[in-house]
Amino acid sequence: MRVAVIGASGYTGLELLRVLVGHPEVELSVLTSERFAGQSIDTFFPSLRGFVNLQLSELSIPTVAREADFVFTALPHGTAMGVVEELIQRGKRVIDLSADFRLKDGDVYKRWYGQHACPSLLQEAVYGLPECYREEIRDARLVANPGCYPTGAILALLPLMESGDLSVTSVVIDAKSGVSGAGRNPSLTTLFCEVSEGFRAYSVAKHRHTPEIEQELSFRAGRSVHVLFVPHLVPMNRGILSTVYVAGPADLSTEQAHAMFQRRYQNDPFVRLCSPGVFPTTQQVRGSNYCDVGVMVTEPTNYIIVISAIDNLVKGASGQAIQNMNVMCGFPETMGLEHVPLAP
Amino acid sequence: MRVAVIGASGYTGLELLRVLVGHPEVELSVLTSERFAGQSIDTFFPSLRGFVNLQLSELSIPTVAREADFVFTALPHGTAMGVVEELIQRGKRVIDLSADFRLKDGDVYKRWYGQHACPSLLQEAVYGLPECYREEIRDARLVANPGCYPTGAILALLPLMESGDLSVTSVVIDAKSGVSGAGRNPSLTTLFCEVSEGFRAYSVAKHRHTPEIEQELSFRAGRSVHVLFVPHLVPMNRGILSTVYVAGPADLSTEQAHAMFQRRYQNDPFVRLCSPGVFPTTQQVRGSNYCDVGVMVTEPTNYIIVISAIDNLVKGASGQAIQNMNVMCGFPETMGLEHVPLAP
């Protein structure tokens, strides 16, 4: 299968390439970048030397349509939507890694991102979290790949939200991300010296991933769910640790909560559950598509604490996109994604 | 004033020395270390070369009593209490940086740390948070210097707890610390490779600083306060960022909350308040005795979010100890502590 990556010069693009070059069913055919067109990809990303030697080219939809069977778009939000629409119109199946098709409600999109140019596709797009929408993804033309924070937060909360018995009244998500989540464009706030020894919160209670998290949790809970979401920036390259606090019912034990998670994820190959009361670190999932989850119920404060760890570039972006591709194309879901995490 | 530092070979000891060598009223006279006795302190800590050239010696209480007017004990909990008792009996004024005299209730101490050897001193010891106990510290023989996490957490919560109007029902403290808080003893969990790219929570809802936080918040609130306290380890040397979530009343604005903090801390030289809705980073207090605090009230979730940043080795340990010494000795409270934070 010939695959195109539109917007290949960012960290998400690089990570797509890292995984795709090892995928047995994939042949990379087109890589685009407006800014770096003309450069050889293995000069641009020397880690790829020997694996792929295509040139970055400017985006031409007809070329992509002709030379690729399947397309990943890794463009900024706002830019992605038009490209995706054209590709869909030309009959391509697309996985979009931007935020453009994640929100179902055009008004919500407008409030957080601005006017949407092709709202008709919002309903058709399938939210690409296989742990929730595996069946819908199978036949989708357009999959909206989830955000990195939402992936970690939703997987930490799904079993609790889907349980009709559990009346959850308050959800706090204190998330901590490595710096690659901010992308590869030069900016003051992601300079080494601003981040190192400078741990901080940002976009406190205002981050654009909030409506995405609330949308999906509300769908699963069958009622409107609000969350308090506070992201922090960690001086490391990869990884998101989401510490989730749920004010729980008085009578749940850690073991019962753990069993809920175990049942929920028994058929999901990329969710690994820690033993009851044990929590994951970002190092144990680095470079892999796993989401590791730990759960505990506290006394006497009666909170359910769930901590999930993902690699923001893999399960939080490119790995999940390829997991979606596998589902869409009928390949085994784990194909090309069997990386053992790289620790230390 | 001749000053002794008992237990000078750890990070807390080093930081005491860093500040004390610049203090105009202090002359260092005795430095002890059981393991490294005989070594010259400026060989042991080459950063101190040219500032102090004492030798580390084994602890001899009579020598300390004879050669020092004022004593800092920076020993492990359990070890500190006996040394402190003897020094007090010999008429020395002592600031203890261990956990041994922070908890007022011997039973609580026993549950979290083990049997206490001199419980009679627990009541006399003054909890060394000048923002709360300035008057009591002035005349104290024994000051129990607060833990690093409690300092950050309590300063983030004081104005809310002391307000009779505010009925706070739920407090979550999600704290993130640099690695120096774990001390200088070799251990697997603080090796570079275990920490770097390996963000994690630890002692989830079980950390020994929990009862210390609850004790002080309960004192200030005038009722029993429980908190959920979850610490995390950040790949950086210094700094604690405490993100505090308080389920607040419906009718408080960010500006009103900010004004509460402003009033509460107007006479505290080491608490710096950020503008309403702005939050601090650990970098902006590094190497200094400041606690920077930001506050915001969220809608529609109605949380009061407070974030405090301290340098765990300064305001979280040695700087605060010297602030206490200043208060005890009638020196200006900021003497020797005017370091401008070191950023980046």
Added chain:
Amino acid sequence: MRVAVIGASGYTGLELLRVLVGHPEVELSVLTSERFAGQSIDTFFPSLRGFVNLQLSELSIPTVAREADFVFTALPHGTAMGVVEELIQRGKRVIDLSADFRLKDGDVYKRWYGQHACPSLLQEAVYGLPECYREEIRDARLVANPGCYPTGAILALLPLMESGDLSVTSVVIDAKSGVSGAGRNPSLTTLFCEVSEGFRAYSVAKHRHTPEIEQELSFRAGRSVHVLFVPHLVPMNRGILSTVYVAGPADLSTEQAHAMFQRRYQNDPFVRLCSPGVFPTTQQVRGSNYCDVGVMVTEPTNYIIVISAIDNLVKGASGQAIQNMNVMCGFPETMGLEHVPLAP
């Protein structure tokens, strides 16, 4: 093929497991650790969950001999030699990752490491650098896997040393290593806070890898070669960058030097050459078995500068060991080692 890893609880052991679980011809059968015997390997190293669920056991040579066809020993030097000898006597083929069989001269071993217990094996052991000894490795019973620094340094110097024309008079190797090279045993010097923001040289002109480098360069040059070797510790987990300075002849151009390297390594799948005048970073080889090499000749100072980058745990240790296993067992040399480097 059933494979045993003796000494599986260090970083080298973990990295062997990471690669071996993905190797199509290998089944892990025995993992030993004296200190952590009884623990499940996937609890001990949670990154491995789902890939291998053996228990760590105490070392029993008869058990290893019975249950494994091929053995990796990842024990400290001094401890390894006895174990290796017994395994060889029982007919096993062994790759030893310690320093015990790298030096051919028992007197040199004694001077740097202490008395050798089985000097007779020193001559038989093959130095496991496939780029030099591929043929000898094929039939070896015992392969001495090279040190991390020697791998980077020797690969940077081979083409120059093997060239009869080039009269090299002075070799300076300024090497910089990530912290994982120091192993997983708790020690003061590898604590996070000692390393971070604390770049330093160590074992200046005294490091034990010096005689290993000199031995191999002398073999290749056909004359006695001395080098000045100065290692440094970099605040990062993985990677060695070796900056090598060779006082060169007056008439060599960068292009000519580059061509020498290209010829030398044209059949070595894990050496990747940068374009003339371009140099590698450690990030572009991380997690992979590649050694990336850049070369330049300077004017007017007439130095040949060669910089090589490896991942010290892969090409510098466990990956190279598995490359050697592939050669010894007749598998394709790159089998199981096709990891695309993980950047960023």
Added chain:
Amino acid sequence: MRVAVIGASGYTGLELLRVLVGHPEVELSVLTSERFAGQSIDTFFPSLRGFVNLQLSELSIPTVAREADFVFTALPHGTAMGVVEELIQRGKRVIDLSADFRLKDGDVYKRWYGQHACPSLLQEAVYGLPECYREEIRDARLVANPGCYPTGAILALLPLMESGDLSVTSVVIDAKSGVSGAGRNPSLTTLFCEVSEGFRAYSVAKHRHTPEIEQELSFRAGRSVHVLFVPHLVPMNRGILSTVYVAGPADLSTEQAHAMFQRRYQNDPFVRLCSPGVFPTTQQVRGSNYCDVGVMVTEPTNYIIVISAIDNLVKGASGQAIQNMNVMCGFPETMGLEHVPLAP
């Protein structure tokens, strides 16, 4: 004394402010920044809150001339020269932290930086290394503050270069710098994710600090000296470690070399010499104006190895500038610069 900082929004500017706010003879009067004019400096750099509350303003030479007695220019090279010339013409004494007045030879400047606009000042400007030019600095109108790399390299080499007996034939400077040396402008190469786990060399044998080093060493040696200078980027905020290799004479011992350094620097308050054979780390000078130096002579390779450690923002830039100001103004040389290094 009223002091202006022209170009206060970079790391060098921030560091000037950090030190100047604590200087007993200085009152900050004007801070300029073209890009951030109008912002309050303590909002822009929150670490400075409570120490200085001036506004950043656009540069107006007349205003600076009227409101300041002494001026630091921290502008990019090329931009600085015109501003400096005007300020000198208006009778101000200036310390310029750019490269514009460091090179004595306008042709050399042109080759490395471009055409110089006021070459007449090149001869008048004094190279601001007090360890070499203390007397000249005292009466200078214009001091060219040295580059960060040259400061570390020259201080490591001075005693050897000034010794007439020692015939040095080959000098290699392998330097490693923290990221703050690259400044605060957003750029791809200094993003956190490009630097972390990505140690690398850059500008190999082509860095602009090379002619500056050669100029000063040649002056001190009384003959033309060429060096091979290779800088590397270390994943840390502050610090330069320069490892210097000098092919030495056969008959020098480590102790003799050490004695040469001791004699040379006995009257220089900011050079601290390590014991013979001991080398410094960057951590032991962080946040201070010290240059710590270690020296060793190797056998049998007969190299003199010198390693110097500085904080690139202090002794490598702003601290040295203030040391120069002290000398120019007749203040004690160490005034305001007595910071104890911040470790860890």
